[in-house]
Amino acid sequence: MSGVFAPAPGRAPMRSVVASQIRMELTLTARRGEAVVLAMGVPLLVLLGAGLTEVTNVPGDDRLAFVVPGVLALTVMSTAFTGQAITTGYERSYGVLKRLGASPLTRPGLLFAKTAAVLGLIVLQLIVLAGVGLAVGWRPHFEAILPALGVTVLATAAYSGLALLMASLLRPEATTGAATLIYVLMLAAGGIMFAAPDLGTFGWFVLPLAAHAEALRQTLSYGGSVPTAIWLSLATWAVVFVTAAARKFRWE
Amino acid sequence: MTAIEVRGLRKAYKGHEVVRGIDLEVARGEVFALLGPNGAGKTTTTEILEGHRRRDGGEVSVLGADPGTAGSEWRARLGIVLQDADDAADLTVIEMVRHLAGFYPDPRPPAEVIELVGLTPKAKSRIRTLSGGQRRRLDVALGIVGRPELLFLDEPTTGFDPEARRLFWDLIRELAAEGTTILLTTHYLEEAEALADRLAVLAAGQIVAQGTPAALGGRASAGAKVSWREDGVLRTEQVPDPTPLIRKLVAADTDLSTLTVTRPTLEDTYLSLIGAHR
Structure with a gap:
C-alpha cells in the first residue's frame, strides 16, 4: 500500500532542517519589523549625540573614531542579547518552542538557527549604522573588516548563548527585566558614550561589550589588529554560554 | 511487532x-x-x-x-x-x-x-x-x-x-x-x-x-437489562444472557412492541471504573 495516508517517516538532512528553521526565524523577525527598527533607535541616538556633540568626554581627538565602533558593538549586544532573550522567553511561554521540541529539530539545531538568524539581522543593522557613521564623517579602514567581522561573530554567539540560557532559566517577565538591566549597565560601563573604567585586560574579560567595541575601534577606526586578549575574552564568552545554553535549553 | x-x-x-x-x-x-x-x-x-x-x-x-x-x-x-x-x-x-x-x-x-x-x-x-x-x-x-x-x-x-x-x-x-x-x-x-x-x-x-x-x-459479560410493558406495567429483568428470557416471552405470546435490551454503555463502565479508584 502506498496511498496518501501511508507512513513514510524519516528526517531530512540536519542541514535542511536548520536551514528551514533559519528561514522561519527570519520570517518572524521581518513580521516584527517595527520592533527591529525601534531597536536601532538607541544606537542611532548615541551615534549622533555622542559622535557629533561634546556632551561626553571621549578619549582621543577623533570623536567618531571612538563612538561609531562602540555604537556598532552596542547594536550587536542589543539584538543578539536583549532582543533575543526577550523574544525567546515569550516564545517559550507561548508554546512555540514546545511545538518545535516535538519535531526532529535538535536543541543545538535550534540554537544555531536562532544565532544565525540574529547574525543576519545584525549585519543589516550594522550596514545601516555604519552608513550613517560614514555620512557624518567616520572614516573606517575597510581593509581591517575581516578581523572586525570575526570578533562580531564571536560576540554574537556569546550574547545569543547567554540570551537563550536566560530565556530557559527565567520566566519571560524576569528575562525581559534582567536583559534590559544588563543592557543599561553595559551601556553605562561598556565604554560606548565615554571611556570605560580602566580595568586593563581584566576589563575585556568582564565586559564583553567593552572588548568588542575596542576590537572594532582598533581595526575599523585605526586600521590595526585585534588584541589577543580580546580574541580570548570573546571566544571564552562564546564557548561558555553556547555550551551552557545547549545543555540547559528548555523547550517549554 | x-x-x-x-x-x-x-x-x-x-x-x-x-x-x-x-x-x-x-x-x-x-x-x-x-x-x-x-x-x-x-x-x-x-x-x-x-x-x-x-x-x-x-x-x-x-x-x-x-x-x-x-x-x-x-x-x-x-x-x-x-x-x-x-x-x-x-x-x-x-x-x-x-x-x-x-x-x-x-x-x-x-x-x-x-x-x-x-x-x-x-x-x-x-x-x-x-x-x-x-x-x-x-x-x-x-x-x-x-x-x-x-x-x-x-x-x-x-x-x-x-x-x-x-x-x-x-x-x-x-x-x-x-x-x-x-x-x-x-x-x-x-x-x-x-x-x-x-x-x-x-x-x-x-x-x-x-x-x-x-x-x-467486563462489559461484554456484564449481562443485559431487558424491559417490556405487560398489561400496562413496566417489567424489568437483569439477566446474564437475554436470549432465553426473550424466547420465553415470545413463546408466551407477550406483546413485545415496547421491548428494550440494554447493555452497560462504555460510559457506564468507564464511570464505574474511575469511580472505584477515586
Missing part, C-alpha cells in the same frame, strides 16, 4: 507521584486510546513516550528505542499533537505547515494536509487569529505532515465542532488503515469507541482496565 512497550512506568512531580507503575503494550498498526479523568496521568505518560519528559522508573521502548535517549532520527518517525501548544506565532497556517514539512524527507504536500484537516479557508491567516478548535486542527496537520509511523494525539479534538470531529475521525481511520500506529488520549468516550482497537482506562496514575471497547471492564 510492538510499537510501544511500557513496564512499571513511574513519574513524580515534587514528590507527588502522578504515574504509579503503568504497563502498556501497543502493537504496530493499532489505534490505542488512553482514557481517564483530568490528572489521571495521561499527558505525563504520553509526554514520556514522546521523549518530552524524563521518567523516574520503569522500562519504556518506543519504536525500538528508549525515548529518554533517542535522537532526532527517531523523533522524526513520530508525529506529535501536543495538548497545549497554544502557539501565538505571527506565521500563517500554510507557512507553519510548510516550515515543518521542511524537516522531513518525504512530507505530505502542505496544501493537502491543510485540506485534510479542513483549514483550507484559513490557510493564509496568521496562527494567532485562529480559534481554539482551528488551532487544534493546525496541530493535527503539523503532527501528520511528516508521514509518521507512530502518531501521538493528546486530546486532539478539544474545541472541535461536531463536523470537524467527524472529519478528524475519518482522517484517523484512513491513517490507521494504511498502517500508522496511533496513541490517542481523549475525554470523549464516543471518540475512543469510534476509533480505538483497544483502550486503557487510567485513574490516579494507574491502569484500572484495558481491553477492546466492547469488552472493557
Whole structure:
C-alpha cells in the first residue's frame, strides 16, 4: 500500500532542517519589523549625540573614531542579547518552542538557527549604522573588516548563548527585566558614550561589550589588529554560554 | 511487532507521584486510546513516550528505542499533537505547515494536509487569529505532515465542532488503515469507541482496565437489562444472557412492541471504573 495516508517517516538532512528553521526565524523577525527598527533607535541616538556633540568626554581627538565602533558593538549586544532573550522567553511561554521540541529539530539545531538568524539581522543593522557613521564623517579602514567581522561573530554567539540560557532559566517577565538591566549597565560601563573604567585586560574579560567595541575601534577606526586578549575574552564568552545554553535549553 | 512497550512506568512531580507503575503494550498498526479523568496521568505518560519528559522508573521502548535517549532520527518517525501548544506565532497556517514539512524527507504536500484537516479557508491567516478548535486542527496537520509511523494525539479534538470531529475521525481511520500506529488520549468516550482497537482506562496514575471497547471492564459479560410493558406495567429483568428470557416471552405470546435490551454503555463502565479508584 502506498496511498496518501501511508507512513513514510524519516528526517531530512540536519542541514535542511536548520536551514528551514533559519528561514522561519527570519520570517518572524521581518513580521516584527517595527520592533527591529525601534531597536536601532538607541544606537542611532548615541551615534549622533555622542559622535557629533561634546556632551561626553571621549578619549582621543577623533570623536567618531571612538563612538561609531562602540555604537556598532552596542547594536550587536542589543539584538543578539536583549532582543533575543526577550523574544525567546515569550516564545517559550507561548508554546512555540514546545511545538518545535516535538519535531526532529535538535536543541543545538535550534540554537544555531536562532544565532544565525540574529547574525543576519545584525549585519543589516550594522550596514545601516555604519552608513550613517560614514555620512557624518567616520572614516573606517575597510581593509581591517575581516578581523572586525570575526570578533562580531564571536560576540554574537556569546550574547545569543547567554540570551537563550536566560530565556530557559527565567520566566519571560524576569528575562525581559534582567536583559534590559544588563543592557543599561553595559551601556553605562561598556565604554560606548565615554571611556570605560580602566580595568586593563581584566576589563575585556568582564565586559564583553567593552572588548568588542575596542576590537572594532582598533581595526575599523585605526586600521590595526585585534588584541589577543580580546580574541580570548570573546571566544571564552562564546564557548561558555553556547555550551551552557545547549545543555540547559528548555523547550517549554 | 510492538510499537510501544511500557513496564512499571513511574513519574513524580515534587514528590507527588502522578504515574504509579503503568504497563502498556501497543502493537504496530493499532489505534490505542488512553482514557481517564483530568490528572489521571495521561499527558505525563504520553509526554514520556514522546521523549518530552524524563521518567523516574520503569522500562519504556518506543519504536525500538528508549525515548529518554533517542535522537532526532527517531523523533522524526513520530508525529506529535501536543495538548497545549497554544502557539501565538505571527506565521500563517500554510507557512507553519510548510516550515515543518521542511524537516522531513518525504512530507505530505502542505496544501493537502491543510485540506485534510479542513483549514483550507484559513490557510493564509496568521496562527494567532485562529480559534481554539482551528488551532487544534493546525496541530493535527503539523503532527501528520511528516508521514509518521507512530502518531501521538493528546486530546486532539478539544474545541472541535461536531463536523470537524467527524472529519478528524475519518482522517484517523484512513491513517490507521494504511498502517500508522496511533496513541490517542481523549475525554470523549464516543471518540475512543469510534476509533480505538483497544483502550486503557487510567485513574490516579494507574491502569484500572484495558481491553477492546466492547469488552472493557467486563462489559461484554456484564449481562443485559431487558424491559417490556405487560398489561400496562413496566417489567424489568437483569439477566446474564437475554436470549432465553426473550424466547420465553415470545413463546408466551407477550406483546413485545415496547421491548428494550440494554447493555452497560462504555460510559457506564468507564464511570464505574474511575469511580472505584477515586
